[in-house]
Amino acid sequence: xxxxxxxxxxxxxxxxxxxxxxxxxxxPLKSFCVGNEVLFEIExxxxxxxxxxxxDDEDLDLLKKVLNKGKGNIKGIVFDDLGVLDIIKDxxxxxxxxxxxxxxxxxxxxxxxxxxxxxxxxxxxTEEEIKEILNxxxxxxxxxxxxxxxxxxxxxLLLTNYNKFHNLEFKNNEVASIENKKFxxxxxxxxxxxxxxxxxxxxxxxxxxxxxxxxxxxxxxxxEDTLKLIxxxxxxxxxxxxxxxxxxxxxxxxxIDA
Amino acid sequence: xxxxxxxxxxxxxxxFAFLYGADAVYFGGQNYSLRANAKNFSNxxxxxxxxxxxxxxxxxxxxxxxVFHNADLKGIDEYLIYLDKINVDGIIASDILxxxxxxxxxxxxxxxxxxxASVLNKKAVDFWKKLGVKRIVLAREASxxxxxxxxxxxxxxxxFIHGAMCTSFSGKCVLSNYMTLRDSNRGGCAQICRWNFxxxxxxxxxxxxxxxxxxxxxxxxxxxxxxxxxIEGRMRSIYxxxxxxxxxxxxxxxxxxxxxxxGLEKYYLNILNRCxxxxxxxQFYDKLPGVNEQYFDxxxxxxxQDFLGLVIDYDExxxxxxxxxxxxFKIGDEVQFFGPDMETFNYKINKIYNDDFEEIEASRHPxxxxxxxxxxxxxxxxxxxxxxxDKNDFL
Numbered sequence: 206x207x208x209x210x211x212x213x214x215x216x217x218x219x220x221x222x223x224x225x226x227x228x229x230x231x232x233p234l235k236s237f238c239v240g241n242e243v244l245f246e247i248e249x250x251x252x253x254x255x256x257x258x259x260x261d262d263e264d265l266d267l268l269k270k271v272l273n274k275g276k277g278n279i280k281g282i283v284f285d286d287l288g289v290l291d292i293i294k295d296x297x298x299x300x301x302x303x304x305x306x307x308x309x310x311x312x313x314x315x316x317x318x319x320x321x322x323x324x325x326x327x328x329x330x331t332e333e334e335i336k337e338i339l340n341x342x343x344x345x346x347x348x349x350x351x352x353x354x355x356x357x358x359x360x361x362l363l364l365t366n367y368n369k370f371h372n373l374e375f376k377n378n379e380v381a382s383i384e385n386k387k388f389x390x391x392x393x394x395x396x397x398x399x400x401x402x403x404x405x406x407x408x409x410x411x412x413x414x415x416x417x418x419x420x421x422x423x424x425x426x427x428x429e430d431t432l433k434l435i436x437x438x439x440x441x442x443x444x445x446x447x448x449x450x451x452x453x454x455x456x457x458x459x460x461i462d463a
Numbered sequence: 464x465x466x467x468x469x470x471x472x473x474x475x476x477x478x479f480a481f482l483y484g485a486d487a488v489y490f491g492g493q494n495y496s497l498r499a500n501a502k503n504f505s506n507x508x509x510x511x512x513x514x515x516x517x518x519x520x521x522x523x524x525x526x527x528x529x530v531f532h533n534a535d536l537k538g539i540d541e542y543l544i545y546l547d548k549i550n551v552d553g554i555i556a557s558d559i560l561x562x563x564x565x566x567x568x569x570x571x572x573x574x575x576x577x578x579x580a581s582v583l584n585k586k587a588v589d590f591w592k593k594l595g596v597k598r599i600v601l602a603r604e605a606s607x608x609x610x611x612x613x614x615x616x617x618x619x620x621x622x623f624i625h626g627a628m629c630t631s632f633s634g635k636c637v638l639s640n641y642m643t644l645r646d647s648n649r650g651g652c653a654q655i656c657r658w659n660f661x662x663x664x665x666x667x668x669x670x671x672x673x674x675x676x677x678x679x680x681x682x683x684x685x686x687x688x689x690x691x692x693x694i695e696g697r698m699r700s701i702y703x704x705x706x707x708x709x710x711x712x713x714x715x716x717x718x719x720x721x722x723x724x725x726g727l728e729k730y731y732l733n734i735l736n737r738c739x740x741x742x743x744x745x746q747f748y749d750k751l752p753g754v755n756e757q758y759f760d761x762x763x764x765x766x767x768q769d770f771l772g773l774v775i776d777y778d779e780x781x782x783x784x785x786x787x788x789x790x791x792f793k794i795g796d797e798v799q800f801f802g803p804d805m806e807t808f809n810y811k812i813n814k815i816y817n818d819d820f821e822e823i824e825a826s827r828h829p830x831x832x833x834x835x836x837x838x839x840x841x842x843x844x845x846x847x848x849x850x851x852x853d854k855n856d857f858l
Contacts, residue, residue, distance in 0.1 A: 286583075288585070290586070305635060309530055309533075310536065313559045334534075360751070361670075362753070379662055383655070383659070383661070390668075454651070455645050
């Protein structure tokens with residue numbers, strides 16, 4: 206199994222990525238993703254497919270048709286909504302569950318592994334928590350080692366509403382801030398995602414074991430930086446942050462004083 | 464008849480919720496619950512609450528709905544066994560491990576899947592149903608069409624009908640973690656979605672939704688045979704709980720009898736919005752929320768002092784309501800009394816006595832006990848508020 210799972214962030218980069226050893230390509234699927242500016246039709250996909258939004262029944266029916274169209278070309282799927290499990294049960298592809306903020310302990314992950322080949326470990330965790338999960342997981346897991354950190358996913362069209370209210374021309378991919386924290390905001394017709402502006406850098410976890418894939422989510426990175434990252438793990442031109450890797454979140458508000 | 468499910472941040476709120484018409488309440492224990500900032504219930508209090516509810520033929524649901532980290536797993540079996548033993552009517556969980564452990568331990572707990580799981584389709588419902596989930600608390604983003612399809616799946620469906628909304632899908636937000644290290648999925652949400660975001664050269668970006676109210680669609684949801692109508696707000700006051708529960712009790716009862724008029728809806732909507740200090744809309748039920756379903760001027764809540772007092776007794780001999788003051792009121796004020804066993808009525812205060820039976824001009828201090836002459840017998844725990852709306856104006 207190839208170890209690096211790389212989100213495809215432009216059509217122009219595909220051939221370059223294919224030339225790199227050990228790389229599996231992950232294509233955000235058009236109509237089924239939120240937070241990706243570059244999306245792909247099923248006919249363009251010859252590796253793994255990303256379905257990262259919450260779906261209703263109509264969406265699932267449509268997704269089933271779309272995936273059937275891609276039968277033979279698609280090698281795997283990374284998906285968020287548990288409803289997808291049923292429509293892919295007969296497809297002979299690798300199934301990876303992306304629960305974003307909800308895959309935060311080894312026991313739950315092990316339960317989900319009864320249904321899928323692998324689960325993406327949440328990147329809301331400390332390094333120690335991630336290590337414990339990997340140690341106690343009954344299958345190899347997908348470890349997000351680099352990428353835009355999703356902070357919030359809304360079904361609302363937050364930028365559209367904002368621009369409409371203030372009578373401004375629509376601009377996607379806005380950068381906003383609160384105090385010293387910065388955010389990147391991407392919207393499409395299915396909703397809005399808020400990311401941390403700095404990329405999540407967990408490359409120091411690359412040596413960990415029991416990993417199915419090291420996921421490099423290169424969303425919105427330019428070609429040069431993407432290739433440097435994938436080829437050499439070089440992030441010298443990219444603003445990065447380890448986020449929660451060395452900062453535990455607090456269980457209860459009361460714990461602030463404890 | 465759908466269950467009217469109220470939030471209970473503590474035992475007092477639970478008592479008021481039941482008194483004012485809730486069929487069931489939900490609350491958290493000291494651990495494993497998503498409102499860490501509410502007082503929450505000790506194990507002993509959960510037991511007392513359950514016994515109290517069952518005596519009234521009502522139900523309690525306990526939230527065990529944090530998203531667990533490795534270190535949080537300690538003690539969970541003992542807690543689940545305890546909840547089962549004291550016969551709580553159900554637990555609300557979001558993490559698969561709770562569902563699996565309940566089954567593994569052979570407990571009879573009625574399993575409700577929290578809205579944190581963001582269920583919007585039948586196939587996701589089937590997944591959870593197979594694991595033993597009996598009730599789905601739908602994502603607040605669910606539309607009428609989606610709710611209808613899910614209800615056809617033969618599972619209990621609980622929908623939110625009133626209260627604050629998250630901007631995100633529940634469970635799909637860690638803005639609080641990022642800004643403050645307070646974990647939103649473990650009870651520490653700092654409500655960053657209610658803050659202003661700066662964008663260079665442009666007005667501040669605000670993403671705060673108005674509250675949810677399903678008032679115009681209550682009848683429709685009853686017709687869809689929704690099993691439970693949930694009110695949000697475990698952190699809210701007894702005044703909020705009493706007001707909102709009483710409004711919805713009367714709205715549901717009127718809708719069932721086909722007596723809910725547009726005038727009545729408007730009246731209750733005014734009361735509900737004023738009580739929350741925020742506007743409210745049906746949000747996702749009938750459309751994708753747009754500009755009208757959000758606020759764009761930052762935090763606009765203005766706290767009011769509508770809750771004037773709580774009737775703690777009635778002196779039949781001297782025809783006096785004994786009132787524990789909550790906010791300032793004075794002679795000449797137009798007020799309203801409301802409660803579960805009476806029609807709300809208007810009253811102009813013409814005399815106020817203190818504890819020593821001396822006439823006073825005003826009640827100035829919270830918790831001060833005063834007496835107000837009133838010919839109508841009032842039950843304990845009737846509430847007195849500023850008269851802001853008169854029902855007759857809406858009929």
